[in-house]
Amino acid sequence: MDILPDTSAVIDGRVSERVAADDVDAVYVPEAVVGELEAQANDGRDSGWEGLEELQRLADLADEGGIELEYVGRRPDAIEKRDAGEGEIDALIRDLADRHDATLLTSDVVQSEVAQAKGIAVEYIEPRTDDTTELTLERYLDDETMSVHLKTDVRPMAKRGTIGEMRYERIDADPLSEAEMRSIADNVLNVARTATDGFVELSHPGMTIVQIRDMRIAVAEPPFADGIEVTAVRPIVKTDLDDYEKADALRDRFTERQRGVLISGAPGAGKSTFAQAVAEFLNDSGYAVKTMEKPRDLQVGPEITQYTELSGSMENTADSLLMVRPDYTIYDEVRKTSDFETFADMRL
Structure with a gap:
């Protein structure tokens, strides 16, 4: 043969x-x-x-x-x-x-x-799959760990603490070898592709971003990066509107459907955490809520459908949502000029 x-x-x-x-x-x-x-x-x-x-x-x-x-x-x-x-x-x-x-x-x-x-x-022949769903980097996580930062020939680092009191600190005395980093990176990619609660959000030569459960994980490799690097970020707190000042005024504001709301703030200020609290409030209030995200990492319930780029464009996503006509749309990560143009087209 x-x-x-x-x-x-x-x-x-x-x-x-x-x-x-x-x-x-x-x-x-x-x-x-x-x-x-x-x-x-x-x-x-x-x-x-x-x-x-x-x-x-x-x-x-x-x-x-x-x-x-x-x-x-x-x-x-x-x-x-x-x-x-x-x-x-x-x-x-x-x-x-x-x-x-x-x-x-x-x-x-x-x-x-x-x-x-x-x-x-x-x-x-059926493609070969790795059935493991355990992330090896989870050994670096505890209840106060918001993010883990791993890189070849560098000692593992993490951001730990409570909201407002985060510390960037070493979490292991020994640097990670290239073989160890390759194993960690391969494990992340395998779990993202095979686990039911994981998916690949973005993939370019040298950079892959995945979502696994509540973790957003970026895997960078040469030649894009100067060494293999894995960064895992997760929320350590989930809020609702009652956790914020002037909660009653916020509820009234968000149900005035003639106006949109733009949430702004510095990186790490809690914009997405606040946005998911708003999404959950609107959903619990009997409104149809969708999200537009890239990557899709808002921690919302299954009743809220999370959309990402359609055919590589948030503009296409917006066109689709205008046909679906939800009561409210949460647009997370409005950063580029095109994002603001799409935000305006959505009449948010």
């Missing part, structure tokens, strides 16, 4: 596993796959390095005489790379499988379905 893997199968390490089943004669690796892995590795993404390690395992198997290994096809051009999300590179890989009369090996369900529809022999 001859097989031709796509990028998903190589990254998951499924090709060498398949070879170990003793029924594979030849493995054809598309140059398009090598190009994707190389680009991911250059961007500092673990998936790229994992895929390159799998290619090395295949090379070792070929040297031992276990399989015939051949690199086939060509690198995708600039246009094909640009349109990768529309399936251009996947199409190149399918054509190669057909040309070499090889079984396409993939962990991509869409790739599998398209190949079957086109009459190409395909073997779909």
Whole structure:
């Protein structure tokens, strides 16, 4: 049997596993796959390095005489790379499988379905997942910890204390090694992708921001940062309007539906904490409430739907909400000019 893997199968390490089943004669690796892995590795993404390690395992198997290994096809051009999300590179890989009369090996369900529809022999393998939901960085947390700051070759730091009396302090005497930081970062990303209460909010080469339970966690990596860094922030207090001065006046103000309210203050002043108290008050008062957030980290009840950017734009989110017509919209993190323009368009 001859097989031709796509990028998903190589990254998951499924090709060498398949070879170990003793029924594979030849493995054809598309140059398009090598190009994707190389680009991911250059961007500092673990998936790229994992895929390159799998290619090395295949090379070792070929040297031992276990399989015939051949690199086939060509690198995708600039246009094909640009349109990768529309399936251009996947199409190149399918054509190669057909040309070499090889079984396409993939962990991509869409790739599998398209190949079957086109009459190409395909073997779909479930993508590998890590079922752990425990965060290793939680060992640094206690009831008074608002944020944890971890970085390669630096001693762990944290902000601890009560509201108004926060201290930025060392929480361990030993600096974290690169291997320890890599393990912590990988654990964060795995939990965000597999846990039911986690999701990836933002992902760029060198920076990933996730939300796991009540924690917003930023993972920075070279070349964007000068070392692996993980910053986890969480609320240590949840308030309601009764916790604020002039609570009765605030209630009257927020139910005057002819006017919007802009909450302003310095970073860390408690704007989002106050906003979520307002959202809960309005929801409890019988109003339909939605939020617009990036990232989505307001601690509100499940009755309040939390929206983020739609197709990369808060303007699109606003257009959708104008159709949904909630009674109130909470727009958290109004910072850029475009945010204020969207705020104005929403007539908040």
